[in-house]
Amino acid sequence: MLKRRGFIKAGTFAAGGLLVSASAGKAAEGAFELPELGYGFDALEPYIDAATMEIHHGKHHATYVLKLNEAVAGAADLKGKSLPEILGNLSEIKDKSLMATVRNNGGGHWNHSFFWKTLAPAGKSGKPSDDLTAAINGEYGSLAKMQEAFGAAAASRFGSGWVWLNEKDGKLKISSTPNQDAPIMKGVVADGELGKPLLGLDVWEHAYYLKYQNKRPDYVAAFWKVVDWEAVSKRLG
Numbered sequence: 001m002l003k004r005r006g007f008i009k010a011g012t013f014a015a016g017g018l019l020v021s022a023s024a025g026k027a028a029e030g031a032f033e034l035p036e037l038g039y040g041f042d043a044l045e046p047y048i049d050a051a052t053m054e055i056h057h058g059k060h061h062a063t064y065v066l067k068l069n070e071a072v073a074g075a076a077d078l079k080g081k082s083l084p085e086i087l088g089n090l091s092e093i094k095d096k097s098l099m100a101t102v103r104n105n106g107g108g109h110w111n112h113s114f115f116w117k118t119l120a121p122a123g124k125s126g127k128p129s130d131d132l133t134a135a136i137n138g139e140y141g142s143l144a145k146m147q148e149a150f151g152a153a154a155a156s157r158f159g160s161g162w163v164w165l166n167e168k169d170g171k172l173k174i175s176s177t178p179n180q181d182a183p184i185m186k187g188v189v190a191d192g193e194l195g196k197p198l199l200g201l202d203v204w205e206h207a208y209y210l211k212y213q214n215k216r217p218d219y220v221a222a223f224w225k226v227v228d229w230e231a232v233s234k235r236l237g
């Protein structure tokens with residue numbers, strides 16, 4: 001963002017005209033941007049701390065966006081495509097090194113953008129809609145049982161990755177992906193297509209280590225206090 005603004009300003013200064021600004025805008029077309037959180041870094045306190053949020057959004061997520069933009073800028077086939085289009089056709093990228101870069105950083109951008117929209121400020125978590133409650137009860141027996149199964153999946157994800165609650169073939173399913181693999185990827189996720197993601201949790205250490213250190217289960221328990229159930233419920237169906 002700052003980089004682009006600097007580029008436009010420098011270009012305008014150098015050539016002194018609107019034409020340069022317009023072409024700078026065109027050059028940036030199709031580029032990906034770090035989304036706003038929609039709440040303050042401290043909004044999730046005391047469950048997720050402000051320092052973690054600031055570093056997670058401003059450094060980790062921003063770096064995925066930067067590296068994705070660099071990769072796409074050098075790949076004519078990918079220019080102008082949306083992130084779902086790119087991630088849904090990863091196996092079509094023949095250059096294996098480029099594919100890995102796009103998989104990691106495109107997945108990172110998609111996963112984090114989805115994650116921020118899955119969280120609500122402390123005290124504003126709400127509750128699952130009647131439809132989502134019925135789906136959860138039908139599959140797991142209760143919300144608490146679903147959370148238990150989700151927590152078990154989070155605990156057993158070795159190393160870095162994500163845990164998901166998905167809707168697939170009209171049923172709810174908990175799954176997990178390694179690294180930055182995203183549920184909307186096709187052809188690369190180990191256990192096939194995961195279905196439509198309703199909710200996802202980042203279990204990379206960068207998401208919780210400052211406050212929770214090695215206590216991943218405590219972080220998972222805190223996550224449930226700041227889930228935006230309204231947003232999650234709207235994803236169902």
Ligand code: MN
Nearest residue numbers: 060202204207
């Ligand atoms: Mn993360």
